[in-house]
Amino acid sequence: MNDYAIRIEKLGKRYKLGQQTGGMARGYRTLSESVTNFARAVLRRPEARPLPQNQFWALQDITFDVRRGQVLGVIGRNGAGKSTLLKILSRVTEPTTGFAEVRGRVGSLLEVGTGFHPELTGRENIYLNGAILGMKRAEIARKFDEIVAFSEIEQFLDTPVKRYSSGMYLRLAFAVAAHLEPEILVVDEVLAVGDAEFQKKCLGKMSAVAQQGRTVLFVSHSMSAILRLTEETIVLEKGQLAYRAPTSQAVDYYMAAGFSHSGERAWTDDQIPPDAAPFRPIALRVCNSQGLPVDTIRATEALTVEIEYRLDLPITGLRLGVYLLTMRGEYVFTSFDTDQAERYERFSTRPAGRYLSRAVIPPNFLNEGRYVLGVNASAFRVRRYFQDEQALAFTVDATGAVGKQWAEPRLGPVRPALEWQIESH
Amino acid sequence: MTSFQEPLQKPLQEPAFPDRAAADHLASGVLYRIRPTRGLASLNLGDLWVYRELIFFMTWRDIMVRYKQTVLGVSWAILQPVLQMVVFTLLFNRVAGLSSDGLPYPLFNFSALLPWIMFEKAVNEAGRSLVTNRNMLTKVYFPRMIIPLASVLASLVDFLLSFGVLVGLMLYYHFQPTANYKIALTPAIWTLPFFLLLSMTTAFGVSLWLSALNVLYRDVGYIIPVLSRIWFFITPIVYSTREVTGIWGLIYAFNPLVGVVDGFRWALLGSGNAPGPTLVISTIVSLIILVSGLFYFRSMERTFADEI
Structure with missing residues (x-):
């Protein structure tokens, strides 16, 4: 018998547009609407009937398997089909084509807090939530003390959870889910919530689960977490399985995919979410000292980052910034155009119009390698107008940089030319 | 950390056929195949058995939540029917002068009001239940039927509480x-559980239809109160079945609650005729609603998470 925990073959999921695929806002049908549509469809001549073009494949032709005890990373951009895949595996929704075989109970940390009722106490919710997740009453009773200890809510056990702080609520919810002890654990971005200590606890629980020989599917946007916790990763792209490789290769593939090599990223209308208005990004460029957009820049040369954008209305408190990341997804720095006090004062309100925010990254700063630039336009604690964390990639070529007399790669994202003093005594 | 692992202790078995796999999927090491279902779905009631503890917990939750943060708490389960009975007695007996088959009107009315209120509450809560619990539907698998079923069972608990009042009323009389009435229990009282079951199957059947429809069409939420108002008046609660005669009597019996109410009055109070064709028709209609509801619900279930 094959030693797999999950086997997926030609799995596909088709949604009608307007059906739920994630956090998208949507309306629901009304009976009267359906009745009129039906009447219209009957009365209309057949050739005028609309084609089922309002359908799309959230997942298509996915085939892969996961060995028992393996920790498999799943990465992909928003809408790549990650959540749909997890929903099918946890049997929330049915696939349209193909099949998946799972061996044993599937528990997912995307169900954290499912069925929690605000009016019920912590104790009551532990039992209720446990039952919803598929635990037997005896099993919950056996693990009850452990769950309470893990969640650190002992003294609030008989308080309705509506009086809990969000942190307490989350800890309790996670504690129940974490004690389900499924054969297959599915983790989806849960690490994005909670404080740092709690996240550490979650990660610890996950590694513990993995060490017990259970199978883990780990879905995350955090490349560093994926790199730390998994050895093999699959990359989903537009509903299809694009790549499967040891994690470091898969992350490189993912980070490199979809970037232009022109040194410029221009946004078209359909790439800008409607809620960005009145802010409109136009382009992000990486330019060399002649002011030309380039894909590769020398480490010894100054590099100019420029963001071109338009404001259709004046915005108060706006700040334009860039993130610089390595291909591994580690941040090198974040910088905003109104960081300096003098500019912060002068541009407290920007009138409508076309703008160019430009900054120079000095020479002898970045190490060799490929980097990713992200853009953020926001008003602090008021609103985020626009964000694209992976807008543009560029390469730094270290020819002639400091330390090049040794043909070895340097660790770390920066390669500063430090003024060393060497004294002999 | 992901290298070779020891095999699981339990022997892995290929299930004989998929339904069995579904029933056992809570067990460890069992293979389950997730694939699209087509055509008429199998009812898969075995799954309900596997999740029997969840049925208990959901029912318990519905009851707990219903009376949380109310001053009078569970006594509402008793007060609601009693207050209605008082109003109906004043209105329909004293003012409108409706007959009550020679029974004291409060008793006549209350014995019908109890199964009716159970039915009404069940349908009201269960019809909306899937939408109310949508965050559960989109996150975890369990047989979805449990949600409306728990609402129906929760109203049964309310019924049992208010039944005590009826017993008190009977003792009083x-x-x-x-002058012309003395209560006398007959052996027919042992048939009461059957009539209770009949009202529950009807309530569950109607709830399955409405809750599944409500996922697709939120209009159902607005229809339910109207529907229950009409249903109230086509059920002999404030008046006697004897008012409906001849061929209308048989047509009337297509409302399963007619069989329920007549049965309650007959079993408890010995009033009216022993159940005859009316009850047969009511029972058949109730079963048709239940079975069709089960199949409709099951066939809709596969798209709940996508549509809700």
């Missing part, structure tokens, strides 16, 4: 007989 036993010790304080009116």
Whole structure:
């Protein structure tokens, strides 16, 4: 018998547009609407009937398997089909084509807090939530003390959870889910919530689960977490399985995919979410000292980052910034155009119009390698107008940089030319 | 950390056929195949058995939540029917002068009001239940039927509580007989559970239809109160079945609650005729609603998470 925990073959999921695929806002049908549509469809001549073009494949032709005890990373951009895949595996929704075989109970940390009722106490919710997740009453009773200890809510056990702080609520919810002890654990971005200590606890629980020989599917946007916790990763792209490789290769593939090599990223209308208005990004460029957009820049040369954008209305408190990341997804720095006090004062309100925010990254700063630039336009604690964390990639070529007399790669994202003093005594 | 692992202790078995796999999927090491279902779905009631503890917990939750943060708490389960009975007695007996088959009107009314209120509450809560619990539907697998079923069972608990009042009322009329009526229990009382079951199957059947429809069409939420108002008046609660005669009597029996109410009055109070064709029709209609509801619900279930 094959030693797999999950086997997926030609799995596909088709949604009608307007059906739920994630956090998208949507309306629901009304009976009267359906009745009129039906009447219209009957009365209309057949050739005028609309084609089922309002359908799309959230997942298509996915085939892969996961060995028992393996920790498999799943990465992909928003809408790549990650959540749909997890929903099918946890049997929330049915696939349209193909099949998946799972061996044993599937528990997912995307169900954290499912069925929690605000009016019920912590104790009551532990039992209720446990039952919803598929635990037997005896099993919950056996693990009850452990769950309470893990969640650190002992003294609030008989308080309705509506009086809990969000942190307490989350800890309790996670504690129940974490004690389900499924054969297959599915983790989806849960690490994005909670404080740092709690996240550490979650990660610890996950590694513990993995060490017990259970199978883990780990879905995350955090490349560093994926790199730390998994050895093999699959990359989903537009509903299809694009790549499967040891994690470091898969992350490189993912980070490199979809970037232009022109040194410029221009946004078209359909790439800008409607809620960005009145802010409109136009382009992000990486330019060399002649002011030309380039894909590769020398480490010894100054590099100019420029963001071109338009404001259709004046915005108060706006700040334009860039993130610089390595291909591994580690941040090198974040910088905003109104960081300096003098500019912060002068541009407290920007009138409508076309703008160019430009900054120079000095020479002898970045190490060799490929980097990713992200853009953020926001008003602090008021609103985020626009964000694209992976807008543009560029390469730094270290020819002639400091330390090049040794043909070895340097660790770390920066390669500063430090003024060393060497004294002999 | 992901290298070779020891095999699981339990022997892995290929299930004989998929339904069995579904029933056992809570067990460890069992293979389950997730694939699209087509055509008429199998009812897969075995799954309900596997999740029997969840049925208990959901029912318990519905009851707990219903009376949380109310001053009078569970006594509402008793007060609601009693208050209605008082109003109906004043209105339909004193003012409108409706007959009550020779029974004291409060008793006549209350014995019908109890199964009716159970039915009404069940349908009201269960019809909306899937939408109310949508965050559960989109996150975890369990047989979705449990949600409306729990609402129906929760109203049964309310029924049992208010049934105590009916017993008290019967005792009162036993010790304080009116001029032309003295309560007398007959062996027919042992048939009461059957009539209770009949009202529950009807409630569950109707709830399955409404809750599944409500996922697709939120209009259902607005229809339910109207529907229950109409249903109230086509059920002999404030008036006697004897008012409906001839061929209308048989048509009337297509409302399963007619069989329920007549049965309640017959079993408890010995009033009216012993159940005959009316009850047969009511029972058949109730079963048709239940079975069709089960199949409709099951066939809709596969798209709940996508549509809700």
